[in-house]
Amino acid sequence: MFYSPVRTNAAEVAQSNRLHLFRYVEDPEQVKVEKFEEHGGYVAWKKVLAEMEPSQVIEEVKNSGLRGRGGAGFPTGLKWSFVPKDSPKPRYLCCNADESEPGTCKDRVLMERDPHAIIEGMAIASYAIGCHQMFIYIRGEFAHCADCMEKAMKEAYEHGHLGKNIHGSGFDLDMIVHTGGGAYICGEETSLLNSIEGERGMSRIRPPFPAIEGLYSCPTIVNNVESLASVPHIINHGAGWYKSLGTEKSCGSKIFSLSGHVKQPGNYEVELGFSLKKLIYDKDYGGGILGDKKLKGVIPGGSSTPFLTPDMIDIKLDYESLVEGGSMLGSGAVIVFHEDTCIVWVIKRLIRFYRHESCGKCTPCREGTAWLEELINRIEAGRGKPGDVEKVEEICGNILGHTVCPLGDAAVMPILSTLKLWRDEWQYHIDHGKCMVKTDFEFK
Amino acid sequence: MILTEESVRKIKEKLQQYPQPKSVILPALTVAYRQVGYVDADIYREISHIINIPTVEVAEAATFYTMFAKKPRGKYLIQVCHNISCALLGADSLIGYIEEKLGIKIGETTEDNLFTLVTVECLGSCATAPMMQINQDYYEKLTKEKVDQILEDLRSKA
Amino acid sequence: MADDIKDKVKTDVPTVTFTMDGQEVTVAKGTTILEAARSIGIHIPTFCWHPKLKPVGSCRMCYVEIEKWPKLAVSCVTEATDGMIVHTESDKVKRGRRATLEFLLLNHPLDCPTCDQGGECELQNLTFEHGIDDSRFDFQKNRFTSDTDNTVFDDKRIGPEIILNRNRCILCYRCVRANKEAFGEYDLGVYERGNIAEINAAPGQQVNSPFSGNLPEICPVGALTSVDWRYKMRVWLAGKTPSICPYSSSGSNILIYTDDNKNLIRRVTSRCNDDIDDGWLSDITRYGYQIANSEERLQTPLIKKEGKQVEATWDEALEVICNRFKEITEKKGKVCIGGLISPSLDNASLYCSSKLFRTVFNNNNIDFRTDYRMLPNKPDSYFGMLCNRSFRITDIDDSDVIVVLGSDLIREHHNEYLRIRKAVNFNNARVFSLNPYSVKSADVAQAEIVYNIGTDEIILVAIGLAAIEMGLVEQGLAQGFKEKVKLGSLAEATEVCGVSSDDVKLVARALAGDGKVSVIVGELITRSHGREAVASALFNLSRLLGIDKKGQMAVLARYANSRGAEKLGLLPIPTGAQVEMLKAMWGKFPDAEPQTTDAMLALMHKEEISGGLVLGGNPIMLYPDRQFITEGLEKLDFLVACDLFESETTELADVVLPMSSWAEYEGSYVNLEGCNQVACQAIKHIGQSKPAFEIIRLIAEKIGTSLFESDEQMATEIEQLLSCEPDNATPDNFVDVLPLSEEVDPDFPIPLCICDDPHHTGALTQKAPSLTNFTGEAYIEMSPDLAARLEVSEGQPVRVESPVGKIVMPVKVSKHIDNDVVIIPRNFSQIRVTSLLMRKKRVDRVRITKVDE
Ligand SMILES: Cc1cc2nc3c(=O)[nH]c(=O)nc-3n(C[C@H](O)[C@H](O)[C@H](O)COP(=O)(O)O)c2cc1C
Numbered sequence A: 001m002f003y004s005p006v007r008t009n010a011a012e013v014a015q016s017n018r019l020h021l022f023r024y025v026e027d028p029e030q031v032k033v034e035k036f037e038e039h040g041g042y043v044a045w046k047k048v049l050a051e052m053e054p055s056q057v058i059e060e061v062k063n064s065g066l067r068g069r070g071g072a073g074f075p076t077g078l079k080w081s082f083v084p085k086d087s088p089k090p091r092y093l094c095c096n097a098d099e100s101e102p103g104t105c106k107d108r109v110l111m112e113r114d115p116h117a118i119i120e121g122m123a124i125a126s127y128a129i130g131c132h133q134m135f136i137y138i139r140g141e142f143a144h145c146a147d148c149m150e151k152a153m154k155e156a157y158e159h160g161h162l163g164k165n166i167h168g169s170g171f172d173l174d175m176i177v178h179t180g181g182g183a184y185i186c187g188e189e190t191s192l193l194n195s196i197e198g199e200r201g202m203s204r205i206r207p208p209f210p211a212i213e214g215l216y217s218c219p220t221i222v223n224n225v226e227s228l229a230s231v232p233h234i235i236n237h238g239a240g241w242y243k244s245l246g247t248e249k250s251c252g253s254k255i256f257s258l259s260g261h262v263k264q265p266g267n268y269e270v271e272l273g274f275s276l277k278k279l280i281y282d283k284d285y286g287g288g289i290l291g292d293k294k295l296k297g298v299i300p301g302g303s304s305t306p307f308l309t310p311d312m313i314d315i316k317l318d319y320e321s322l323v324e325g326g327s328m329l330g331s332g333a334v335i336v337f338h339e340d341t342c343i344v345w346v347i348k349r350l351i352r353f354y355r356h357e358s359c360g361k362c363t364p365c366r367e368g369t370a371w372l373e374e375l376i377n378r379i380e381a382g383r384g385k386p387g388d389v390e391k392v393e394e395i396c397g398n399i400l401g402h403t404v405c406p407l408g409d410a411a412v413m414p415i416l417s418t419l420k421l422w423r424d425e426w427q428y429h430i431d432h433g434k435c436m437v438k439t440d441f442e443f444k
Numbered sequence B: 001m002i003l004t005e006e007s008v009r010k011i012k013e014k015l016q017q018y019p020q021p022k023s024v025i026l027p028a029l030t031v032a033y034r035q036v037g038y039v040d041a042d043i044y045r046e047i048s049h050i051i052n053i054p055t056v057e058v059a060e061a062a063t064f065y066t067m068f069a070k071k072p073r074g075k076y077l078i079q080v081c082h083n084i085s086c087a088l089l090g091a092d093s094l095i096g097y098i099e100e101k102l103g104i105k106i107g108e109t110t111e112d113n114l115f116t117l118v119t120v121e122c123l124g125s126c127a128t129a130p131m132m133q134i135n136q137d138y139y140e141k142l143t144k145e146k147v148d149q150i151l152e153d154l155r156s157k158a
Numbered sequence C: 001m002a003d004d005i006k007d008k009v010k011t012d013v014p015t016v017t018f019t020m021d022g023q024e025v026t027v028a029k030g031t032t033i034l035e036a037a038r039s040i041g042i043h044i045p046t047f048c049w050h051p052k053l054k055p056v057g058s059c060r061m062c063y064v065e066i067e068k069w070p071k072l073a074v075s076c077v078t079e080a081t082d083g084m085i086v087h088t089e090s091d092k093v094k095r096g097r098r099a100t101l102e103f104l105l106l107n108h109p110l111d112c113p114t115c116d117q118g119g120e121c122e123l124q125n126l127t128f129e130h131g132i133d134d135s136r137f138d139f140q141k142n143r144f145t146s147d148t149d150n151t152v153f154d155d156k157r158i159g160p161e162i163i164l165n166r167n168r169c170i171l172c173y174r175c176v177r178a179n180k181e182a183f184g185e186y187d188l189g190v191y192e193r194g195n196i197a198e199i200n201a202a203p204g205q206q207v208n209s210p211f212s213g214n215l216p217e218i219c220p221v222g223a224l225t226s227v228d229w230r231y232k233m234r235v236w237l238a239g240k241t242p243s244i245c246p247y248s249s250s251g252s253n254i255l256i257y258t259d260d261n262k263n264l265i266r267r268v269t270s271r272c273n274d275d276i277d278d279g280w281l282s283d284i285t286r287y288g289y290q291i292a293n294s295e296e297r298l299q300t301p302l303i304k305k306e307g308k309q310v311e312a313t314w315d316e317a318l319e320v321i322c323n324r325f326k327e328i329t330e331k332k333g334k335v336c337i338g339g340l341i342s343p344s345l346d347n348a349s350l351y352c353s354s355k356l357f358r359t360v361f362n363n364n365n366i367d368f369r370t371d372y373r374m375l376p377n378k379p380d381s382y383f384g385m386l387c388n389r390s391f392r393i394t395d396i397d398d399s400d401v402i403v404v405l406g407s408d409l410i411r412e413h414h415n416e417y418l419r420i421r422k423a424v425n426f427n428n429a430r431v432f433s434l435n436p437y438s439v440k441s442a443d444v445a446q447a448e449i450v451y452n453i454g455t456d457e458i459i460l461v462a463i464g465l466a467a468i469e470m471g472l473v474e475q476g477l478a479q480g481f482k483e484k485v486k487l488g489s490l491a492e493a494t495e496v497c498g499v500s501s502d503d504v505k506l507v508a509r510a511l512a513g514d515g516k517v518s519v520i521v522g523e524l525i526t527r528s529h530g531r532e533a534v535a536s537a538l539f540n541l542s543r544l545l546g547i548d549k550k551g552q553m554a555v556l557a558r559y560a561n562s563r564g565a566e567k568l569g570l571l572p573i574p575t576g577a578q579v580e581m582l583k584a585m586w587g588k589f590p591d592a593e594p595q596t597t598d599a600m601l602a603l604m605h606k607e608e609i610s611g612g613l614v615l616g617g618n619p620i621m622l623y624p625d626r627q628f629i630t631e632g633l634e635k636l637d638f639l640v641a642c643d644l645f646e647s648e649t650t651e652l653a654d655v656v657l658p659m660s661s662w663a664e665y666e667g668s669y670v671n672l673e674g675c676n677q678v679a680c681q682a683i684k685h686i687g688q689s690k691p692a693f694e695i696i697r698l699i700a701e702k703i704g705t706s707l708f709e710s711d712e713q714m715a716t717e718i719e720q721l722l723s724c725e726p727d728n729a730t731p732d733n734f735v736d737v738l739p740l741s742e743e744v745d746p747d748f749p750i751p752l753c754i755c756d757d758p759h760h761t762g763a764l765t766q767k768a769p770s771l772t773n774f775t776g777e778a779y780i781e782m783s784p785d786l787a788a789r790l791e792v793s794e795g796q797p798v799r800v801e802s803p804v805g806k807i808v809m810p811v812k813v814s815k816h817i818d819n820d821v822v823i824i825p826r827n828f829s830q831i832r833v834t835s836l837l838m839r840k841k842r843v844d845r846v847r848i849t850k851v852d853e
């Protein structure tokens, strides 16, 4: 029935008065503006237009404690407040729907099943920062998402939620659905802006930050789909309500994409601070490890975040707990792998990806990821030489903190973490010329 | 002219929307790619002409992005994700299965020019792995049975 | 760079003070750590950074450590802030730089012995400094293989003068950035991404812009090398001589590399002078030196005997010259000898010529303007005033409004074109281009105004009227301006010019604002018959809008020493001050009637001038009426021509003298802003050639008068004359603008403009093979529309006819042109466009027909 057969916990969300993003994602009618409105859609938008000053909106979002769901976790309201009040230049809002971090597939569900929620969030954000032209940057492969968003956008115009003098407020707002061309790096906000400008999607040096000088050198805010989709709920229920969800420093709910060796992969909306163990094992969520094998490790926040071992999975899924545990919340993509998985094999996949996605602007990332790929392939194939593991570690060190954008760090942090957590397994490849565990995943 | 009137019209429409013409490079490439199935220097030149941006700018942008095939390929471009989540659920053996079924290797095209097989990095369908994209469409939670069915359907459609 | 920073500090901008390697440094706010380091002589290695480009911070070589910062900082993009403590040589910094170098070397071939960059390679030097080899990388290096040429080296010729080796490229992107940002060219790009990214020519294009030679020069490694320098010699064996470009009127500073054993010039590179060339050279400057090495150079004097020129000794030649000149003057008087002197010659040569004519021949028959038409024979010309004004190249940099009138700058003033780009890139300058056809260099313009040909002065009037109409000027001034104008309203003026009044208003508003202004008048005006009207209109506009008080306006001198020629009085009528000074120096000054080039040629026709001296240049090729000048020179009893090569002018001469090129002797040249610069001797005289000034002195001596008692005397006199400041004179009030219009003969409907090819200048550069590699043959440039109407496509021949001549040449279709004006470059020897021209016309018009093959 749905384009993507992905599993969600919509039923649970519908029961809850705390979860909200997924409430209607199992309703095939939700993509239509009438249904969306019936479900309370665009109420927040009208309220903002009728009753709130832009600064009040920013204040409300600041107070809600909402942090960016795209990876970096930067406080959303604070980011908005950086847009210069007195700049004569136009401002822009870009919704980041590039969703390319391996393991992440949450924004896609929202775009396909609740597109108006995103448009409403974008509109409110635009109003808050004084923007009259907003963009949604959707990764090129998501052709279906782009169609959904286009359709929803058309309806939104037709119902007067976008366009000139919206709902009689005097506020004008236009929207463009922009699709990418296949480049992970375009999820990085400055590359995304370059990409919209028609440049190669290479990252820019910061400062200046986009909020000061972004798209077409004008003040620009880039926010993740999920961050923006959360905004109408904050307006509707109040900052206090939102702040009461989750933990003290990680407010609200978040969608986690669960993939890999679990029985029930899917997208699950839970409050921040939810137990990772529960997410993997509970029957309502992951339902346990595939084939009831032993868990070997977890990537908690997308392929760019350091790994966790089974003894660490009692951890709470929120920004601060994961940092404490040596990893990061990232985009909330939990990838699980069981005992039959060779750790070097996992890393081999990841480094190939990062080498492929390095934009080529700065030297360490461009050259370093390629060198790492060669070395890691060799180690994995059992042709590693003594000293290769140390070399990998050293090259990682030479990339870490040396690159223009965080892609370099993203490429090496998982590697460094596995070198710490499973060093013996790396070394085994050198000493024995083969993997410690046989990795051979059947497709049935 | 390779681009049809319809494509040119779509590109010109985009020109109306965007604040700056250079921004239309990527949308124009997308339009061209959907029509032609690949993009190359001739297409860069045509786009450059329509949006009045130097050809080199179009070429630079186009080659940066990997989604656009740069050479003619089979009618159906099968792109199998081989990144981590899919790999954990057997993407490699899926690729092997398709290779065997079609009698081609990665990067090759079947003799009837119907299928081209390539691998791609994560397509944002991790919780429904393993998956593949054929032209614009996603096929998720794949099994051998499903793959057989899909290929058969496409073949009979062609 | 150091100076730039000092300047910033001087002009009262806020400063910051911080510590670098223990030293306290104060710099303007906004200065990067790298710039600050360079200003105090601390060297930080860089690859992607280039002083003339916007920094991108991508190579990651310029690390420094800043206390309390968690990561190394990239100094080229990090601004210094108060209280920062910076270390440029700490262990952490060294480790970071070493890591970058190691990364860069991974795929870099170690083919230094066969690489042209060897000896001046930034990668090689730094690798040596850091003691790195590539042994830690034990994989097959990434290799590009060329589809056509040598597979091992990937050497690919991507332009007439450029070879690309992608394997050596370290992806610093300097070349593409410079090409787009500094030159506005789109023939080079970067494709793919990550570690397979590659630099290459634009699809289906050649890298052949007039600035392409800069690309190999800024490439820090041997990825881009020039065909010109390829495998010629190792750089450390070359002799190096500082010199000045003999082709550009701004006098680009260059370094000449020589093979002293063979007495040959091997290449020319920039000797960056921020105030003049900004470190960029046009290809003409870079490759033009090749004429000096040419095999075709004249080696010995030639004397015409029985209609044939035969080799002779200097003594014989001088003897003949002396005798014949004496004979003529005895028979017809001294006024009977005239001189056409090339403005590309050095000060000494120009001054000696003036002194020879004025003190030995005792006349005023001397002019350097051989490619102008119908110059007035009167001293108080407004155009003359305009030529005499001061102009500073660096003042373009911070101009807010720049107006270019009558010039495709890219064809005549390369440096200034790049300056204007810089002003736009770094200072958001607003540029307006006013021309009778759409020019390539208008790509930087905010608005381009294409006016009807021959209405140059009216467009200036229109701007004034627009300002008045918008109420931007004071009543009194408006009244004065309007009185001198025969046109009643803006609408009327724009109607005559065929332009939109909105565009004109845009220019008027910009010029009437408070911003700093530069107005540049180019060659389409200076060479035209309408120049006097334009000059008066410009003075009126300046008075109306206060341009003079807000900046500068000038006719840019065209040749290497045009300005020197003016300052040294090489015109038939020098300025009053000059005459006074010359009188004092020489004790006399001829009171003979002054004669311009045109006037002299007319006198030759009447056989009132019977002896001629042509010093450098090839007037027959340059003068805008080939028939008139040829017949004039043919009528002479005796003609001496001095040049580097044989030409149609030397062919007519009774005596031909081989002249040395600028590289063969030390000479000084005054650039367009009045700055006197020295070109040192780089090679020895070729054959028996002699410098022009020496030839003149020898002639004088032979005739029996020594021009100077000593070399010092000559130097002092020149110095004294040059010290005359430009008078920046402005007419006292609004002046009459006397438009000059012509009837259009319906048989010859299409206006023709003459200019230089972007890769050639004057008559000589055809002898430089590298330059003819870009364009070697004449062509007629026209709009796609006109080509379509003529049913011709690129490269097809057309017949071009004027009332006086007819030539056949191939078509070049130029997209940027969109009206019915055709353009023919004058540089090509096979086809002489001057044979279509008439000296008395303001606008040349032709008829074009398709040639059926
Ligand atoms: C290499 C890289 C890839 C990224 N990809 C994405 C992405 O696909 N989607 C996303 O929303 N943010 C992505 N980000 C994060 C964005 O740069 C940015 O922080 C985010 O869009 C801001 O929105 P938020 O504050 O709402 O999270 C990426 C960052 C990096 C460094």
Ligand code: SF4
Pocket: C168, C169, C170, C171, C172, C173, C174, C175, C176, C199, C218, C219, C220, C221, C223, C224
């Ligand atoms: S060719 Fe030279 S200048 Fe251009 S990117 Fe490569 S190394 Fe840099």
Ligand code: FES
Pocket: C045, C046, C047, C048, C049, C056, C057, C058, C059, C060, C061, C062, C074, C075, C076, C077
């Ligand atoms: S010189 Fe600073 S990063 Fe290249």
